[in-house]
Every structure is written in structure tokens, then in C-alpha cells.
Amino acid sequence: MKQVGMKTIHICGLTASEAGGFERVGFHKREMYNEQERQSLTSSIDAKVACEYLDSMRASDKSLFWSHKVDNKGRFLDLFWYDGAAQRDYVVFDNVFAFDATYKRNKYMCPLVVFFSLNNHNQSIALNGAIV
Numbered sequence: 001m002k003q004v005g006m007k008t009i010h011i012c013g014l015t016a017s018e019a020g021g022f023e024r025v026g027f028h029k030r031e032m033y034n035e036q037e038r039q040s041l042t043s044s045i046d047a048k049v050a051c052e053y054l055d056s057m058r059a060s061d062k063s064l065f066w067s068h069k070v071d072n073k074g075r076f077l078d079l080f081w082y083d084g085a086a087q088r089d090y091v092v093f094d095n096v097f098a099f100d101a102t103y104k105r106n107k108y109m110c111p112l113v114v115f116f117s118l119n120n121h122n123q124s125i126a127l128n129g130a131i132v
Contacts, residue, residue, distance in 0.1 A: 015032075047074055050068075062084070079130065
């Protein structure tokens with residue numbers, strides 16, 4: 001049901017309706033949410049899609065560099081990318097003034113790290129990113 005876009009709360013309601021009430025379902029709503037979270041964390045589809053996207057970007061940007069590691073289940077251990085524009089910007093504006101690690105704020109409980117610099121107009125520019 002989740003794969004066709006039903007919200008978890010509606011899945012719970014439908015399940016309860018089919019079983020004849022919430023007390024006859026055999027699990028609580030929180031358990032359903034927890035199981036869906038566990039399944040999303042163990043899915044390797046996001047890693048595959050991200051790699052395909054970066055490969056397609058490399059077709060239009062030959063300077064794009066990216067690297068990743070996956071575990072034996074195909075899940076990301078880390079991902080790093082650095083496109084051609086960021087490489088050129090770093091040569092010109094070679095100081096990194098900010099390092100933003102939004103630690104454990106995404107659904108994978110992994111930090112997203114973004115490196116920033118300033119251009120000649122004092123505007124922030126993102127140089128690269130990593131998920132570790």
C-alpha cells in the first residue's frame with residue numbers, strides 16, 4: 001500500500017477496518033511506522049538512483065568527480081561529489097570558509113556535509129558535498 005502512495009495512517013485505518021477494529025489488528029500504529037522506517041533504511045534503491053544520477057551528470061560534465069562506498073546490502077556508507085564548476089571556483093576562490101554538517105537530520109541518520117566559499121561578490125558558493 002505504501003508503494004502506491006497511501007499514507008501510513010490510512011494503511012492503519014484500512015487494516016483495522018479489514019480486521020474488525022484496531023484491537024484485532026495485532027500491532028500498534030507506532031509499530032507500523034517503525035517497520036516502515038526500518039525498511040526505508042535498509043533499502044538500496046536510493047543508492048542506485050543516486051549513482052545513476054551522478055553518472056548521467058558526468059555525461060554533460062566531464063570534470064565531475066564522485067566516489068562512494070556501499071555495504072554488502074548495497075546501502076551507502078558514504079558519497080562524495082565535486083562538479084567541474086566547483087573545481088573551477090575553488091581554483092579562483094581557494095578558501096573554504098564554512099563547513100556545514102547537518103548531522104543526523106536526514107532520513108538516513110547520516111550527516112550531509114557541504115563546503116562553501118565566497119566569490120568576488122561576497123556571495124556564498126557551494127563547492128562540494130558529501131554524505132558520510
